[in-house]
Amino acid sequence: MDLSRQRELARHLADLRREGRQQSGLEQRLVPPDADTAYRIAQMVEEELGWDVVGWKIAGMKPGLQRQLRISTPIYGRVFAPLIKTSPASVEHIKQCSPIPEVEYQARLGANLPPRAKPYTVEEVGDAVASLHPGIELAECRFVHDAAFPPMPAIMADGSGSGTIVLGEPISDWRKRDIANQEVVLNCNDAERRRGSAAVTNRHRPQGRPDHLHRHADGHAAAEAGRDLRRRFRSARNRKRDLRLDGQTQRAAARGHQRKPGINIACLLSLQIISRASCRTES
Incomplete structure (x- = not known):
């Protein structure tokens, strides 16, 4: 795939994201042949948009999901400044x-994690985290999930499902709390739809701790993007099972409460998704 076609796809993906549009399928000549090309195009999309990158998202952490997506490692995407919202938030x-709400832990980095040959230790990554937040991501894709859905490199070029991030209040003393076993509930319109924990979702990772997720993905993103990771958000999904929305007015809330003496956590964040409404007046 030559540079002119890479740039053509980057411009097209930027236009789709800027205009909030999707399309069915992608011309074969514009499908990236591999992950390296896909990430190069994703960086071009950033340049075309001209939006500040304030963080990174992780996807495909579980081996089973990797097999399903036909990838061998987790994938990442950029989080753009215009798509960061503070709870409570509303979007149209x-x-x-095709937004999919995902309950997550989101980390704000307060120290540099520059690219290097030696892998970062869990302690080093944990020390770099300034704050950890509960949050909801509205994962989205510029391609309609139909029979013409393009291969995974095209999705990676689009940002690996990166979308709107709703940020909750920081969790105090998060390193002293049992984050992995924190139970999280996703409610829509006051009805419970999903329940889970990071420990269950990421049981293939040691202790299911968020900093283990950051350790892998931060190094991967830094190496690919060739930049330091500083004062940015990193989001780690809390579970695989997500809820697809149907376009009606919805409210999603994540609640967590750990029933252990001295480390209780109780939080609430909300996101309202509003369907298109029309208004007609008569004289």
């Missing part, structure tokens, strides 16, 4: 691209 469904 029509401007999202």
Whole structure:
């Protein structure tokens, strides 16, 4: 795939993201042949958009999901400044691209993690985390999930499902708390739809701790993007099972409460997704 076609796809993906549009399929000549090309195009999309990158998202952490997606490592995407919101937040469904709400832990880095040959230790990554937050991501994709859905490199070029991030209040003393076993509940319109924990979702990772997720993905993203990771958000999904929205007015909330003396956590964050509404007046 020559440079002109890479740039053509980057411009097209940037236009789709900027305009909140999707399309069915992708011309074969524009499908990236591999992950390296896909990430190079994703960086071009950033340049075309001209939006500040304030963080990175991780996807495909579980081996089973990797097999399903036909990838061998977790994948990452950029988090753009215009898509960061603070709870409580509202978005218009029509401007999202098949949004899937995912309950996450989101880390703000307060120290540099520059690319290096030696892998970072868990302790080093943990020391670099300034704060850890509960959050909801509206994962989205510029391609309609239909029979013409393109191969995974095209999705990676689009940002690996990166979308709107709703940020909750920081969790105090997060390193002293049992984050991995923290139970999280996803409610929509006051009805419980999903329940889970990081320990269950990431049981193939040691202790299911968020900093283990950051250790892998931060180094991968830094090496690919060739930049320091500093004062940015890193989001790690809390579970695989997500809820697809149907375009009606929805409210999603994540609640967590750990029933252990001295480390209780109770938090609430909300996101309202509003369907398109029309108004007609008569004289």
